[in-house]
Amino acid sequence: MADQSFNAFEMAQAQFDKVADLLDLDKGTRDLLRFPTREYMFSIPVRMDEGQVNIFRGFRVQHNDVRGPSKGGIRFHPLETIDTVRALSMWMTWKCAVVDIPLGGSKGGVVCDPHNLSNRELEQICRGWIRQIARDIGPLRDVPAPDIMTSPQHMLWMLDEYEAIMGAKYPGLITGKPVSLGGSLGRVEATGFGVVYTVREALKELGIPPENTVASVQGFGNVAQYAIRLYQQIGGKVICVSCWDQNDQISYTYRKTDGINLDELLNITDRFGGINKSKASDLWYDVLPGDAWLEQDVDILIPAALENQITGVNVEKISKQVKIIAEGANGPTTPEADKVIAERNIFLIPDFLANAGGVTCSYFEQVQSNMNYYWDLDEVLGKLDMKMTSAFIAVSDLARKKKLFMRDAAYVIAISRVAQACKDRGWV
Ligand code: NAD
Numbered sequence: 001m002a003d004q005s006f007n008a009f010e011m012a013q014a015q016f017d018k019v020a021d022l023l024d025l026d027k028g029t030r031d032l033l034r035f036p037t038r039e040y041m042f043s044i045p046v047r048m049d050e051g052q053v054n055i056f057r058g059f060r061v062q063h064n065d066v067r068g069p070s071k072g073g074i075r076f077h078p079l080e081t082i083d084t085v086r087a088l089s090m091w092m093t094w095k096c097a098v099v100d101i102p103l104g105g106s107k108g109g110v111v112c113d114p115h116n117l118s119n120r121e122l123e124q125i126c127r128g129w130i131r132q133i134a135r136d137i138g139p140l141r142d143v144p145a146p147d148i149m150t151s152p153q154h155m156l157w158m159l160d161e162y163e164a165i166m167g168a169k170y171p172g173l174i175t176g177k178p179v180s181l182g183g184s185l186g187r188v189e190a191t192g193f194g195v196v197y198t199v200r201e202a203l204k205e206l207g208i209p210p211e212n213t214v215a216s217v218q219g220f221g222n223v224a225q226y227a228i229r230l231y232q233q234i235g236g237k238v239i240c241v242s243c244w245d246q247n248d249q250i251s252y253t254y255r256k257t258d259g260i261n262l263d264e265l266l267n268i269t270d271r272f273g274g275i276n277k278s279k280a281s282d283l284w285y286d287v288l289p290g291d292a293w294l295e296q297d298v299d300i301l302i303p304a305a306l307e308n309q310i311t312g313v314n315v316e317k318i319s320k321q322v323k324i325i326a327e328g329a330n331g332p333t334t335p336e337a338d339k340v341i342a343e344r345n346i347f348l349i350p351d352f353l354a355n356a357g358g359v360t361c362s363y364f365e366q367v368q369s370n371m372n373y374y375w376d377l378d379e380v381l382g383k384l385d386m387k388m389t390s391a392f393i394a395v396s397d398l399a400r401k402k403k404l405f406m407r408d409a410a411y412v413i414a415i416s417r418v419a420q421a422c423k424d425r426g427w428v
Contacts, residue, residue: 006308008087008331015335016090019411028428029419036063036089040136041082044110044128049118057111058129062142063089065104066421069140071096071359071366072106073147073176074129074154076122078113084307085109088147091330092359094414095352099391101363106142108133114149115246115272126157134165139172139370145362146176148221148306149272156181171369175362184365186380187358192226192304193381194357195328197388198349199300200234202324205396206347208299211235216296218242219305220265221273223328223355227302228262241265242293242305243275251290251305254280297321304328312336318346327351342405350407352414353395360387 013034020030044056059082062070072092075085085107093105110125117125137144146155155176162173177183186193203210213236217224220243228238238260242253254260254275268279281287294301294310297319303309306329310318315337325341326349327333333341333348341348361384368374375383399409422428 006334007083008307009083009090011307011331011334012087012090015407015411016415019408019415022408023412023415023419025415025419026428029422032422032428033064033093033415033418036061036086037065038062038136039082039086040133042132044125044132046121046124046128048121056125056128058109058132059085060108060133060136060142061085061089061106063105063107064093064418065106065142066418066425066427067097067104068102069138070104070106070142071145071175071362072108073145074108074110074150075147076110076112076114076125076149076154078111080109080111087307088330091352093418094411095356095359096363097414097417098353098395098410099356099360099387100417101360101387103143103359103363106144107147108144109147122154123157126154127161130158130161131165134162137162137173139170139366143172143362143366144174145359151271152176152178152183171372172366175365175369177365177369182365182369184361184368184374184380185377186384187361187365188222189226189229189381190361190384191223191355191358192228192328193230194360194384194388195223195227195302195304195326195349195354196230196234197357197385198354198392199231199302199324199326201389201392201396202326202347202349206323208323209235213237213299214239215300215302216240216293216298217302217304217328218293218309218332219273219303219329220269220275221304223358224273224302224304225262225266227304227328228260232262236300238262239298240293240296241275242290243269243273244305245277246272246274248277252277253288253290253292255286255288255292255296256284260285291317294318300324300326302326302328303332305332307331308334310334310337310341312340315340318344322346324349326354328355330355338405338407348406349392350410353391353406353410356391357384357388360384
């Protein structure tokens, strides 16, 4: 979304085509899986606080539901496009398949900038989004969740509107709800923690103790914050984070070479994951250009902001010291950059594996909501660790045995599962 010439859907299709060739998929299966099954685009009229009515563009794309109801977040972003949503819905299909949960892939969005909207206006957008799509989602059809710039409060307004329309309680409609109203413990930590479970396993394979490693992170939102928390708990040191600055309309990197203090930074961060630049400077953080996070002499890079961040243009700036790239964000690395990363033998943990902790915990939330019985935090995180670790091991074993790039190995597993399900159901 950051660069308007970049098309995430073309990138998702290129990644798919490469593995479809490897798997020698038949034409029917390729044609089915290269495109979403269903797409919805709609207008959401909202009376603004100043009295005028603004029309917001909303999307829901259901890529594939052969393995179960589709599942995917809703993004609020000013540069959201239908192609970004298509790509993200496709990646959701592969993500659910690679961790082997019985769900398909979808994604939604609204073109808007929550920085400039009041809570009342945001509530109207959430309720309006549901009114347009209520007939085509549901606990047995398609289950939304939060994503960039959407929160548990947004999910609750959406659930409330859906239940008002349906005239009954459907806590399994949506995940990422507040814990006090049907959310799962562990959901806020899940994606970031999941990233670190896979980093921990990768370090084991490489024979490197976590306490001997240093990382640099792009982004300082939900995924980045919890990834940093767990990575520090297992002994790692984070020296850099970068984030978007809403005032200056550019991103900055904040660096402290003897290690950032997570709680200190959280104290000066807004609800969108934006760090206060002057306060960071007062706390002796170096304030560097936005892409400096990529150029640091560290062992681990964790892109956890947006798509299209490691590209053919900047990939050569990655330090020779980097051994692991764990993609917290969706689609942060382009195929051109992938080639260089593979040649340099950097251990890449691809997005739809590394950040699958979020959807896995969302699936746990759905299970708990549907049975109306809730697990404690240790049970949730224990199950999450098991799912993520076994998915990681399956991908990395295949990569080693077949000498595949990790992204391709993850795709081989995910696409094979989805293609097989299409075949078994007689769709192709
Ligand atoms: P968020 O909105 O909480 O945080 C996003 C962060 O990225 C913020 O700190 C923001 O300042 C920063 N950012 C935005 N533009 C930037 C730029 N150009 N340069 C540097 N930083 C920038 O979002 P999140 O939930 O943490 O999601 C981050 C990524 O992870 C997205 O790609 C999202 O799709 C993906 N993801 C999220 C989840 C989840 O459960 N939250 C699950 C799977 C994948």
